[in-house]
Amino acid sequence: MIRYQLRCTDGHAFEAWFRGSDDFEAQRARDLVACPACGSTHVEKALMAPAVSTARSREGRALPAPVPAPVEAAVPDAPAGPVATGPIAAEASGRAAEILDKLRALRAELMAKGENVGSAFPEEARKIHYGEAEERGIYGAATREEAADLIEEGIPVLPLPVLPEDRN
Numbered sequence: 001m002i003r004y005q006l007r008c009t010d011g012h013a014f015e016a017w018f019r020g021s022d023d024f025e026a027q028r029a030r031d032l033v034a035c036p037a038c039g040s041t042h043v044e045k046a047l048m049a050p051a052v053s054t055a056r057s058r059e060g061r062a063l064p065a066p067v068p069a070p071v072e073a074a075v076p077d078a079p080a081g082p083v084a085t086g087p088i089a090a091e092a093s094g095r096a097a098e099i100l101d102k103l104r105a106l107r108a109e110l111m112a113k114g115e116n117v118g119s120a121f122p123e124e125a126r127k128i129h130y131g132e133a134e135e136r137g138i139y140g141a142a143t144r145e146e147a148a149d150l151i152e153e154g155i156p157v158l159p160l161p162v163l164p165e166d167r168n
């Protein structure tokens with residue numbers, strides 16, 4: 001369950017629980033999420049506070065990943081890293097979005113031009129490096145350890161940029 005801080009167009013703030021962001025979006029799309037003060041169904045997320053039910057914590061599952069923030073005020077409960085605000089940060093957020101777009105395009109290009117070898121990546125990267133397989137661009141999955149081993153062997157490995165949508 002995720003608790004959302006919501007706000008209607010009149011600025012009334014209230015809280016509601018949802019099974020997840022999809023559940024929230026589905027309920028909102030069907031006008032089922034209404035402001036308790038004025039009944040308006042034009043509501044948006046003001047802030048998200050991830051919370052886990054006791055059953056889930058007992059199973060030792062991870063916290064739900066923070067939803068990427070399409071709403072400007074959506075801030076996850078636990079910060080993922082350093083955060084900033086103020087006029088400089090406001091100006092920088094536009095540039096950050098541009099950089100993110102470039103990273104997204106870069107990753108899409110690498111994935112479009114390369115061959116997806118999935119978890120066979122370390123093995124395939126070695127074969128290419130040692131001339132046992134055709135030289136070509138590949139991408140796939142590697143653990144931190146596998147990537148470190150490859151780099152140690154002199155095989156160049158580029159970690160693809162992690163995008164906010166990956167956490168979804």
Ligand SMILES: [Zn+2]
Pocket residue numbers: 008009010011012035036037038039040
């Ligand atoms: Zn309201």
